[in-house]
Amino acid sequence: NTWVPMDPQFKIGWFGLIGFAPTPFFDNKASFQTGALRAVRRVTIELADLLGRARRTSAADPALEAARGALQLNERMWLVNPFESDLPLVAATAASNYRKAIRDLNAFNDRLRACEAVFDGRADNLFVLLDRIANDVGGVTDELATRSRGTRWDVASKSFVPGEGNNRGVFDFRADNAFFRAHGMMWAYHGIMQAARADFGAVLVQSNLNPIWDRMEIHLAEAAALEPLIVSNGREDSLFTPDHLSAMSVNMLRAQQNMVEIREVLNR
Incomplete structure (x- = not known):
């Protein structure tokens, strides 16, 4: 699925005059994805800080830390962001970072299945x-x-x-x-x-x-x-x-x- 919040067409909206987010058109998927991301961010933080450590004292799992970091990146980030001062001018897209987080979480699951990782x-x-x-x-x-x-x-x-x-x-x-x-x-x-x-x-x-x-x-x-x-x-x-x-x-x-x-x- 396309990650809509970062999509240039979604942000440009009506002929470049106003993005779709403030309007009642074509923004439901973006809002849905943002809500789902909020939940995934919350649980990934708890996995890295709490559940992926033995009695909260061992070192954080590197895959969980990497996933947490990738998921914290702004959901609107595209390759080039010249009109948004709170985003870097040139960056990896939000979607590519979130896909990397999926790979990191899957890697943690694989190691957990092999008894090489911790879930407390x-x-x-x-x-x-x-x-x-x-x-x-x-x-x-x-x-x-x-x-x-x-x-x-x-x-x-x-x-x-x-x-x-x-x-x-x-x-x-x-x-x-x-x-x-x-x-x-x-x-x-x-x-x-x-x-x-x-x-x-x-x-x-x-x-x-x-x-x-x-x-x-x-x-x-x-x-x-x-x-x-x-x-x-x-x-x-x-x-x-x-x-x-x-x-x-x-x-x-x-x-x-x-x-x-x-x-x-x-x-x-």
Whole structure:
């Protein structure tokens, strides 16, 4: 697949006047990829700093460190970036760096399979991993809630006042960006959590956590399955313009709450 956020055509947009990102056109895939990248970055950091070390004291795995470094590079980076001051003028593309990260992660897996690498699947490591992921999910959920909050209750005036967001329905042309970033993140975390279930299987059995993990996976899958044809940021009680951002955030909050439940059991 083409890595859209770095694609010159995506950044140039309409005849070089405005990129596609601020518009409602041709940007859903870019937002999805950015959301998925956020999840992969988070887990790769935990692999390099936590899970890929023996009791957090051994040296970091070189393949995991290389993958972490490659994934941190800006997602908009192309071969030549003359109009973006925060990017180097000439560089390797984001896509080539991310493909290198895939090779590094596969190399780590191959060495792990041959018992030549470390994966420390202890309960306290699962606790930290879930804590970091829950915080990540919570941050995006808050972004969605803020965007869809057209009005809020003001305690001082005892009345509803304009909120930080809006309820413009299909006329909120940036709502699809927020929605599909969350969609990409949930899609990635759904796969990551299925893999984590296998990696931490003994911990889940020992602490009787499989039923809660089931519910978490269900809620992640339900969030990842939301894919409206047109994203609407309407009122929650609207008949004609639904609030897709709230629908996404509800499933995300359920999954996050399950992560917190698992974390609390592990902390006993």
